[in-house]
Each structure stands twice: as structure tokens, then as C-alpha cells.
Amino acid sequence: MTYQKVREAIYTPLRDEGIFTWDLMYGSEYALAAIHSISQGDKTELAYATEQLGGIFAKTATAIQRMDMPIFRELGIPEVVINASRIHVLGAPTLIGRFDFARTKRGWKMLEFNSDTPGGIVEAFYVNGQVCAYYGKEDPNRGMNIGIKRAFAEITERYQVLGYPTARVVFSALDWHSEDAGTTRYLLQQSGLNADFVPLKDLHVYQDKLCALCDGDFRPIDLLYRLHPLGMLGEDVDTDGFPTGEYVLRLVERRKLGLINPAAAIISQTKSLQALIWNLHVIDDFFTSEEQEIIAAYMLPTYYENVFLGQADYVAKPILGREGGNVQLYHADGELLEEEQEGWFSKQMVVYQQMVDLELITVPVAGGLYSGRLLWGSFIINGKASAIMARVGGRITNDMSYFLPVGME
Template sequence: MEALPRIRYPQHEKKRQNFYQTIPSFWHDLFGEPYALYDIKTIGMAEAQRIREVTERIAAIYDKTAPLLRSLPDESMLELGFPEESVPFLRLNPLQNEGVIRRVDLVQTSSGWKHFELNADTPTFIYELFHVNGWAARHFGLEDPNEGCEEALQNAIRQAVRELWDQEQAPKVVFTAHADHEEDWHTAAYLGRLFGYPHEIVPIHELQLKEGDGIYTPAGVKIDVLYRQTYPIEHLVNDRSEDGTAIGIQLLKLVKDERLAILNPLSSFLLQSKAVQALIWGLHENGHSYFSDTEHEWIGQHFLPTYLEKEPFIQKEKAFVEKPAFGREGDTITVFGSDGAPLAENTLKTYSDSLKVYQEYQELPTSAIETPYGKDQAHLLVGSFVIGKKAEAFGIRAGSAITGNEAYFLPAGIRT
């Protein structure tokens, strides 16, 4: 028997639609379901400052780890789950910072803020936190915790393009995404608007690659800087044309030969594998001198024990989570109890063939939320952005115990 459709509360839904429809190019509904809530989570100024402090500590640990990763042999790169096709390009480091836009996922616990994972390569949740959250905070009479962050994002994009292009003539800059994916397309367009200088927004399938030469627009103009904010490298390396040509690898060769620059840079992909967390935890657990005493303290405070095998948790009878090294949006995640039996899992199994990482289970805190279907209890996960090296916009996703694509965007505000 088919499940009955859920009934939306018409008055609440009307308020939600009326409010979010005033925000240009925002996907407050996704795939026919509500995404942005007509509700707000109030936080304190001290808590907002703490989130940013923790975020910068975590980012500093990853940045400290990046040079170590570049020094590893190819075999070790493969052991960390990186696709074999990507290994020749992993050591490229074109910017002074490891990335331009990165998102740290955090959970609030009884012992402080803990770090779930880092999306260093293609983080989503950008437009919501840097732009939309401010609209919601003002609407509900609160202060936007992300006030001023949009300007920092704009400056970072412009600075990255300047670093990548040191010639006198202006570069041909293109922002790209899948045109049929509303969230990705509007995110790319938003970043292009923030960039503010001449550029194009081109659907990814319309880009034209000429092997050994460059990437071109549909009009035949050669692209100098390509911003592929939502297109992951682990997908790109497997891209092939209809005739079987490995166009993804050819694109990366163009980057290596300095015929094309891409953002985020390949150095961001180096930190994308969740197996890097296992490397960091292993160095910490062994008291390795690579990290300073202060850095060890930060890792112990904010990182969760993470390994490339589940035995440490089985032996200690601790609950743990199995994650794919390159998974996204909760896809292919399973939670196991202290007896090693599965407790919960995401029904999506897109990354079943990916290297698995095992992390200590940390339950997400819950909070009451107002949804179009009435009041509900939701698990809260904080996404906190690092722009360059500095923590900027942060915000909340509200969903199930495993945060996935179906989670809501819950705006946050500071009471003045």
C-alpha cells in the first residue's frame, strides 16, 4: 500500500512561501518538498564566536596536514582512498591557501564542539548561509550571525582569481554547474554575481575540451579560470565522452600544464578524503611530534576517533559510524551499536565501492522545529565555512540522525 501524502498546514505554508519567494533565485523547495523552514534557531553571541574559534582550529589542523600528504608516496595516497587516476595531480598547490571555500561540519556535545568531517572540495550550503540567513534573521527580528561574511566571500573569490592569473589582460572566467540541478546552478550563479567582474555561467555539458589545448565556451572562447564549485574531482576523473575519451583526466592535465586554472584548486581535493581524519587521529593518538602540544590539544578536544578499520571500536565495545571516504550528504553511511550490529543506515548506497572510514559515533542534538507539516523534533548539524583560513558564515541543517539530502535548512539568529 502506498504511503499517504503528508498534509501541510496551509497558514504556515503560506507564510513560508510568501517570505522565501521574495528572495531571488533561492530554492526554498527542492524536489517538490520543503527545504527552507519558516522558523529560526536563536543562539548567543558567545556561542557564535565559539563556533568560529573551533572552526579555525580544525582548519589549521588540516592545513598543517596538507604538506605531509604531499610528501607521501603514491601507494599511501591510494591507501587513503584517492582514485588512482587522481594521484598524478594531488600535489598541485597553486594558491597560498589550501582552499577558497571549505565547510567544516560540527556537532554540539556535552564535552564541547566535535568535528564530523570537512568538505574541502565542493561544499554546498553557501547561498543559504552567506545570503539567505540574513534575510531570515532580519525577518524574525534577530541579528544575523553571518553579517559581513558575504563581503569576505567576495574578496576571497576575487583574490583567488588574481593569484591564479598574473597576466596583464583580464582572464576569461567561467562558473559552471549542471544546469538541471537547481541548487548547484543557482549556487554557481550566486558566486558569479559575487565575483562581480566579467564572467559567464555555462552549463557543464556545454563546455568544449580540446586535448592539450584548453577548455572553451560554446562560442569558442578559451577559458582561463573555471569555477566548478559543485562538481567533485572524484567524479571528474571518471568522466568520459560518448566515444570513451577520458575527458576528465584531460581537463586535469590542462590544469597541471597551466593551460587552465580551476577553483576550488586541486589542493582542496587533497583534504577531501575522510581518511585524512584517520591519518590526523593516528598521529595524535601516537603523540607524534608533527603536531605541536597546542595542536594535539585541539585534535583531542574537537576531532572524533577515526580509523580505517572498525576493530578499535569493536574491542572497546563503542558505537561507531561507517562512512565512505568520499561520500556526501549522508549517502552510504551506517551507524553501528556497541555490539557491532547496525542501528541505522542511509538507504542511498552510491558510494558502496569507496574506501570505508570508521568514526566514533556521536549523536546529534535535537531541537523542536516548525515545519509545513507541523511541529517536529529534528537532529541539528552545524555547517561552518572557512574562507581561506578564516571562519565566516555558519548555519544549521535539521534532519534525521544521519543528515542527508532531505534535511531542512534552519536559519539562525542572535537575539539583540
């Protein structure tokens, strides 16, 4: 059977059932009809690294929440988000997050933490299993979706303890964006909550509440799952100039609206936190000896200033960038190796991280064979390691890098 026929056999049923409709993106192949293997040892180590790093990020972020405003500004957290991000909702750094890892000659290395609005959820928790079933492979993510329901129940209880109302729940995203809307609807279904999907355009502030405009009525919202980055939310303005996003964050501060992921997720989202963690690691007066070992094993040297020039190849990353936007790779001598010009993040402050080469693999695609770099994603759900996923693309993984299903070796 040709690759294209295999591809249609896998993805046509998924498209028809309406859960995963973005196997093609912008007219190009996104989800591959191939499968990559992972060993039990690698899977176990990824889960271990994920949970241990989650604890380190949680410890650091919680300490920051107790500090004065200047530390938030130094980390590059938008001013409008700071007060909301100081509210401590979870013991974990976020409810649903994803660490990105590279497998290198020196072992697994974590590149960044997507703790605010991570993508790839449907791919990892649902599609991966369907492709494994087609190929008769064991799904490394089997049963992981149970953790999603448990996590939504736990955060709802936490908001209740903190005095937030939680009766009226809405899941929201851009309804025209198939990936965002599909991911949000999938999480709604998995959450077990009595909730509705409402497009972002139908959310309005009315009578000191965030409301969903439904059939001409403004229906108050108590708990909002939003696949909309906090940095963008803070800048949202209505057509009449009303600062809706800022007002929403004030509602969070006043405990009239709960967010999922919580606003505190932005503390771990900013890549400047990686630089702070590495600095604390070097100083060696904050982390335990066990935490120090984890940082040395799984994190990469990351700094606010470029200490790598003349010493080692490095990467310059916007602190709140997404999908590789405006990332730049440099040789040690300062020569630009590669850059991702697409993105809205060119004016953000950057951090500098030691560069590692992602594993080079060759996979079948619609056009033949493709040689690309392999990036691993490892989800963390309320502090617990969860599903994994793989992407294949260039040296900089962007939104058009392929999704590569993974089966047990």
C-alpha cells in the same frame, strides 16, 4: 498568521528574484520558515574551532603534497586526480569549505570537512539574512559575503604567480539542477570577477584547452569554478568515449587551467585524512602542543580499521561520500542502528569514527512539528572562519534534511 502563510511571505520574494529557488526540493519542504538561536559564545567558539582545524588540515595536507604517490593511494584519492592535487596553490586547505559540527555533551565536535564542493552557500550567506530580517533577529552571517570576493581575488593572484593564465574565467555547474546552478551563479556574482556561467554540458576539450561551446564557437577557459566533485570529474567521458575529465586534470598539471576549488582540496575532502590526523595525534610527533589540544577538543577518534567493536558506538563512512550517502551507524556490539542506502559510494573504502548523538530539537514545519537532529555547518574561506548554517534531519543528515535559519540569541 499560519506557518504556511509565513513561509510564503519569506520565500516567495526570494523565488521571484531568482537567487534562491530551491526552498522546495523534489516537491517537499527544504527551507524552514522558522528560526533557531545561537549564543555569541557558541558562535565565537565555532569560529575559533573552524580556523584552528583549518590550520591543522592545511598543515597535514601540505605535508602530504610533498610525499610520494603511495600516501595518496592509501588515502583513497583517485589515481587520475593525484598529480593535480600535488600542486600547492593556497596556504589554506581549500578556498571555500565547510566543517560540519555537532554540539554534544562533551562540547563541539567536528564530524567531517566538505572542502571540495560544499553546498549551503546561498542559504548561509544570503537566505539566512533575509529570514533574520523577517523575524527582526541579528544575522550571525552579516557581512560575511565580503570574504568571498576577497578570496576569489586572492586565488586569481596565486594562480598568476604560479604561471597559470587567468584572463578568461568560467563558473560551471549542471544547469538543470536548481541548487547547483543557483549556487554557482551566486558565487559568480559575489566573486567580483569578469566571468560567465556555462553549463557543464557545454564544456569541451578543443585544441589542447578546456573550452566553452558558445554559439558554435569554442572559447578557451583559463580559470574554472566548478561545482562538480573531483572524483566525478576524473571519471567524466564524452559520448564518443574521450576521457574529458582526465584530460582536464592533465591541463591543470601542465598549468594550462586553474580550478576553484583547487584540486588539492580533495586531500582534505577525503575522510581518510581525519583518520590520519587522529593517528598523528595519538603518536604525538607531528603536531604542536597547541594543535594537539585542538584535535583533542574538537575532533573525534577516527580510524582506518574498526577499533570500536565491543567498545563504543561508531559510524562507518565512505571516504569520499556526500550528503550522508551509504553512511552506517552501529551499536558497540556491531548491530546496525541506521543506514543511508541512497548514494553512489557503497564500493568506496570507509573510515570508522566514534559516534556522537546530534542535539535533538523540535521545529515547526509545513506538516506540523518535527523532532530531528541538529547539525551545524561552519564555512571557512581561504583559512578564515565565515558564515554558519544549521540543518535538521535524522541521525544521518542527508540531502533532504531541512535548512534551518539561525539568528543571534
